[in-house]
Amino acid sequence: MQWTSILAIYCLVWVMSAFIMLPLGIRTHDELGEEKTAGQADSAPANFRPGRVAVRATILAALLTSLFVANYIYGWVVVDDLNFVTPVLTVESSGN
Structure with missing residues (x-):
């Protein structure tokens, strides 16, 4: 596998990872007990x-890109x- 392919896969996985990580650890003003400004969404x-x-x-x-490359x-x-x-067809020996 070429290094440019690995870089492209890493960039795609990074964007996906960033979207997965966005909501983790986020708290609202109500949860932290802070005052909200006028017009602010809850x-x-x-x-x-x-x-x-x-x-x-x-x-x-x-981590995910290294697992992908190792699997490759x-x-x-x-x-x-x-x-x-589709089911996998297996060939059985008849014993003859």
Whole structure:
């Protein structure tokens, strides 16, 4: 696998990881007991930290991408393993 392919996969996985990490650890003003400003939505986050989200997404993306590349190299799960629609035909010996 070329390094550019690994980089492209990492970028895609990083964006997915960032979206997964966005809601983790977020609290509203009501949950933290802070005062809201006029016109503020009740669900607006009070402690949003994009740097923390980026660090968590980077760690998760690195882990998932390394698992993907290792699977590509060692072939733990191949396309035939993911065929859930048609049954796998096995050849049985007749003993003759």
